[in-house]
Amino acid sequence: MLFCNTVPIVIFPPEIICKCMSTKHQMEQRQHCLAITKVEGIRTFLSGTLRLIHLLPSTAVQYLNYFRQEILLPVPPPTTSTAAGTTITSNTTNNNKYNCIGKATCSKEIKVGMRPRDFIQMGMALTAAVIILYIAINPPQRAWKEARKLRNFFGSSKQDQNFQETPKAIHYKCGLPKQCPLDHFAFHILSGAANVIGPKICFEDQIIISSAKNNIGAGLNIVLINGETGKTLKFDSFNMYSGKVEDLLKFMKDVKPGTIALVASFDDPGTKLTNEARDIFVKLGSSMIKSVGFRDSWVFAGAAGIAQNSPFEKHVKNEKEKNVYDGWPEIVEVSGCFPRKR
Structure with a gap:
């Protein structure tokens, strides 16, 4: 964040942040201001990209744990009632298991499955990861050819099937x-x-x-x-x-x-x-x-x-x-x- 006349200015675009340096006594600082602004913009973009890449694996692992993790939910201890000198202890309810041995409170073991929303979120995270990886390893000039291969894989219209690249002009x-x-x-x-x-x-x-x-x-x-x-x-x-x-x-x-x-x-x-x-x-x-x-x-x-x-x-x-x-x-x-x- 840079300041001009004690007023903070957003770092994009460089022409806006440095237009206040147009007076004669500030012209020498203008080029330096533009250079710093561009560097800060690149650094911010790279930082955000790296943060997204860092969060994607942990998010995927978190959702994958739903398949194998048993979640322990705290529940009240089994009830004990005394009636006519007889003690009745209930430690099971609706076929759910309680873990109460040697503990003041009990925990109820419940198998939790993934909800539809969880599947959607995990799919979006994985899709974003694949897109970022694809952009990183494929140069822009190959994008059109790869897009055509993908289109042909899923099927294309008759017009697209008849489409051919314009042949190079032959020089005689x-x-x-x-x-x-x-x-x-x-x-x-x-x-x-x-x-x-x-x-x-x-x-x-x-x-x-x-x-x-x-x-x-x-x-x-x-x-x-x-x-x-x-x-x-x-x-x-x-x-x-x-x-x-x-x-x-x-x-x-x-x-x-x-x-x-x-x-x-x-x-x-x-x-x-x-x-x-x-x-x-x-x-x-x-x-x-x-x-x-x-x-x-x-x-x-x-x-x-x-x-x-x-x-x-x-x-x-x-x-x-x-x-x-x-x-x-x-x-x-x-x-x-x-x-x-x-």
Whole structure:
């Protein structure tokens, strides 16, 4: 019990007991007061718990003794009457025994059984003991599983029987909705958003370029992959608004047959694209590169030497009436399983 201005204050909660210490000359004692209060609260809780645990065994033993203990109740001594010179002593009544040998008073031996209330009290005491023991030996994270086992033991409703734990979500490479078949590579390409959020290219569950990696740039972001091993050969970005298209041509010049090309646009991918540069992507399987223009959104996955148009390509034109962003169209993305070169 603590006092504040000679007025006792209950020890819970700490904010109440110590709010009186808000004046300037008492601020130094406030933290000490809070610490003492919390310690006292824990001590009181533990003390009460230990007292309950201590009383439960003695209470159980007390009730169990009813089964085997004979209770001696004091009773009056046997009556003795004298009539016409004859002494009559009565030492038994209703088949009950008296113990009067060598004693001034007698005791009556009575077999006492447990009353219904005694059974209830003993059951409550034992139940409390079991609950305390269960809480002590079982961690909280096991409580739900144990509760379900107990519910199933006593029977549950049809709805509960049909209940199943939510299965853990299965992660497939690059976030695809299913696993790719053998001899295929998983990939996911996401274009940039306006000139703010950069593109992202994932191949075989490895993020190759992204804003988080700080290795993207405005224009065309290109990654070249070995079509047999799936190893990243090289990647770079080429500014198609203020850069040189010759840098793009030089980068794509030595592409060998079977090499996989992954392309994502950011900001402006088409202003400086020449016919020569566009023909390179046509040979990789692109069917939309001819129409890619200023600030369009474009993503593409193809391979050198492909005999047909690639199905992995998306293109959205920059149209003022349809643009999602101010001056730029929406984000586009493409993903799937690219066949390995045989």
